[in-house]
Amino acid sequence: MDSVETAATEGDDLLSELMKPLRLTGVFDSRWNVRAPWAIEGDAEQSCAVLHFITEGSCWITADGRTPFRLHEGDLAVFPTGTAHRLSDHPERRGGVALGSMLPEREPGTSGEIRIDGDGPVSRLLCAGLHYDEYAATGLYQALPWALVMDCSQVDQEPLLRDTLRLLAATDRPVGPGDRLVTLRAFEMALVLALRPLLRELADNPSALPVLRHPGISKAMVIIATRFAEPWTIEALAREVGMSRSAFTAAFRELVGEAPARHLTGRRMQEAARLLGETSVPQSAVPQRVGYQSAVGFHLAFRKWFGMTPGEYRAGRPSSARLAGS
Structure with missing residues (x-):
C-alpha cells in the first residue's frame, strides 16, 4: 500500500471513530x-x-x-x-x-x-x-x-x-x-x-480540520481511538508515528487542542465508563481492558476524571441498561 492509500485509510479510520x-x-x-x-x-x-x-x-x-x-x-x-x-x-x-x-x-x-x-x-x-x-x-x-x-x-x-x-x-x-x-x-x-x-x-478540506491531513497526528489519533488498551507512553506513540517526542507533543497540542497524554486518558476513561455503565464486565477486569496494569492507578485516574470512584459510577447507572460484556 503506497503512502497516499495509507493516508486515505487512516483518514477514513479517524472519521469512523469520530462518526461513532x-x-x-x-x-x-x-x-x-x-x-x-x-x-x-x-x-x-x-x-x-x-x-x-x-x-x-x-x-x-x-x-x-x-x-x-x-x-x-x-x-x-x-x-x-x-x-x-x-x-x-x-x-x-x-x-x-x-x-x-x-x-x-x-x-x-x-x-x-x-x-x-x-x-x-x-x-x-x-x-x-x-x-x-x-x-x-x-x-x-x-x-x-x-x-x-x-x-x-x-x-x-x-x-x-x-x-x-x-x-x-x-x-x-x-x-x-x-x-x-x-x-x-x-x-x-x-x-x-x-x-x-x-x-x-x-x-478534503484541511483548513477546516487540519488534523485529518497531518499523517503523524492523524495516525496517532487512530491508535488512541482503537488501541488504547496497549501500554502506550508518549515516547512510544511518537516513535510509532515517526516523530520526535517534542515535535509530536507540540503538533498534537496545536491540532487537537490538548496534550496527547490527556487525550489518551480521555479515551481510556470513555471506554471505562462504557464498560461500567453499559455492560456486566466485572469491575476488577476494567483496568486492564482500558490499558491500566495497576488497579490502584486506574482507580485514581478514574476518580480524578469523573469526580467519583468506578464503583460509585456503576452504582449510579440503571442496572437495566447493562448488557452482557464481551
Missing part, C-alpha cells in the same frame, strides 16, 4: 412558524448539539466573529458543540428576542413551539437541542467547526436522513407508547447521518 454516534441522553425539539420581521437569540449550549432544518422559507444564521450564512427550504445546519448563534429573516436584523423567553424550559424529553406573527414571508423550521454525555465527546469531536451545513441537494442525496427529518418536522406525526424514546433515537440517527457526508467533506 454520541449516545444522546435527551432531546428538546421545537417547531417554529415565523413571519418576517423576526430574530431569535440562542444561548450557548453545554454538552448539546443543535440542529436546524428548514421546512419552508429561509433564515439567516449569524454569530459573533463568524460570517453570516443563509439557509433555504430543505437545508440542514448542525452545531456540534452548541455554539451560540442568532436566527433571523435578515442578517442585519436588530432587537432579537431571547430564545429563553420564547421557550424558557427546554427540558430534554419535551417539545415546544414558536410563533411570531408579522406581515412578511413565512419560514418554518424544525429545531432541536441534542443532549449528549459530555464524557462521550472526544477531543476531535470538540474540534469540529462551529457549524456544519448541508444544502437541500445534499440532504436529498441521503434519503434516510431526509425522510427522518421530514417525519420529525411533521406536526401530525403519530404519538403513542414509547414516542419520546423513538424521537430520541430518530434524532440520534439524524445526527449521525448528517455528520457522515459532512465529515467526508472535511477530510
Whole structure:
C-alpha cells in the first residue's frame, strides 16, 4: 500500500471513530412558524448539539466573529458543540428576542413551539437541542467547526436522513407508547447521518480540520481511538508515528487542542465508563481492558476524571441498561 492509500485509510479510520454516534441522553425539539420581521437569540449550549432544518422559507444564521450564512427550504445546519448563534429573516436584523423567553424550559424529553406573527414571508423550521454525555465527546469531536451545513441537494442525496427529518418536522406525526424514546433515537440517527457526508467533506478540506491531513497526528489519533488498551507512553506513540517526542507533543497540542497524554486518558476513561455503565464486565477486569496494569492507578485516574470512584459510577447507572460484556 503506497503512502497516499495509507493516508486515505487512516483518514477514513479517524472519521469512523469520530462518526461513532454520541449516545444522546435527551432531546428538546421545537417547531417554529415565523413571519418576517423576526430574530431569535440562542444561548450557548453545554454538552448539546443543535440542529436546524428548514421546512419552508429561509433564515439567516449569524454569530459573533463568524460570517453570516443563509439557509433555504430543505437545508440542514448542525452545531456540534452548541455554539451560540442568532436566527433571523435578515442578517442585519436588530432587537432579537431571547430564545429563553420564547421557550424558557427546554427540558430534554419535551417539545415546544414558536410563533411570531408579522406581515412578511413565512419560514418554518424544525429545531432541536441534542443532549449528549459530555464524557462521550472526544477531543476531535470538540474540534469540529462551529457549524456544519448541508444544502437541500445534499440532504436529498441521503434519503434516510431526509425522510427522518421530514417525519420529525411533521406536526401530525403519530404519538403513542414509547414516542419520546423513538424521537430520541430518530434524532440520534439524524445526527449521525448528517455528520457522515459532512465529515467526508472535511477530510478534503484541511483548513477546516487540519488534523485529518497531518499523517503523524492523524495516525496517532487512530491508535488512541482503537488501541488504547496497549501500554502506550508518549515516547512510544511518537516513535510509532515517526516523530520526535517534542515535535509530536507540540503538533498534537496545536491540532487537537490538548496534550496527547490527556487525550489518551480521555479515551481510556470513555471506554471505562462504557464498560461500567453499559455492560456486566466485572469491575476488577476494567483496568486492564482500558490499558491500566495497576488497579490502584486506574482507580485514581478514574476518580480524578469523573469526580467519583468506578464503583460509585456503576452504582449510579440503571442496572437495566447493562448488557452482557464481551
